[in-house]
Amino acid sequence: MKTLAFKMKLKPGMKKEYADRHDKIWPELKDLLQQYGVKEYFIYLDEETDILFAFQKVEGDKNSQELGHYEIVKKWWEYMADIMETNEDLSPQSLPLEEVFQMV
Numbered sequence: 001m002k003t004l005a006f007k008m009k010l011k012p013g014m015k016k017e018y019a020d021r022h023d024k025i026w027p028e029l030k031d032l033l034q035q036y037g038v039k040e041y042f043i044y045l046d047e048e049t050d051i052l053f054a055f056q057k058v059e060g061d062k063n064s065q066e067l068g069h070y071e072i073v074k075k076w077w078e079y080m081a082d083i084m085e086t087n088e089d090l091s092p093q094s095l096p097l098e099e100v101f102q103m104v
Contacts, residue, residue, distance in 0.1 A: 001039065004065070005055040005097040012050055014083040021080065028072050036062040052084075053097075065094065 010018055022043070033041065040057035056064060067073045068091055077090040085093045 001057050001059050003055055003057055003099070004063070005053070005099065006065070006094045007097060008052040008054065008092045008094050009085040010045065010050040010052055011083050011085065014050075015045055015047065017083050018045075018052075018080075021083075026072065026076065029076055032067065032070060032072060033064055036060075036064050036067060038064050065096075 037058045037060040038056050039059055041054070042056075043052055043054045045052055058064065068077075068089070074090070077086065077092065080086075080092065081090045087093055
């Protein structure tokens with residue numbers, strides 16, 4: 001299993017809204033992520049900077065960051081665009097993070 005880590009940026013004051021929306025993640029989106037091998041998905045917020053840190057435990061060769069062609073993903077991006085920094089296609093601005101240490 002591999003771990004993917006990345007960061008995104010939340011708009012100021014949107015912590016509660018972000019958490020509320022994710023508490024009600026759409027079942028069809030969750031199913032798609034699981035189909036793409038996502039076994040675990042965690043998102044943390046640095047409240048000083050509004051930076052979201054996310055990591056996923058993923059099985060197989062698929063990558064959840066490549067799901068932008070699915071209609072349900074596009075709808076989710078649109079739903080989240082008012083509370084996050086996004087690209088022109090409304091996908092979250094996401095920066096992959098490099099692993100520099102692991103203790104197993």
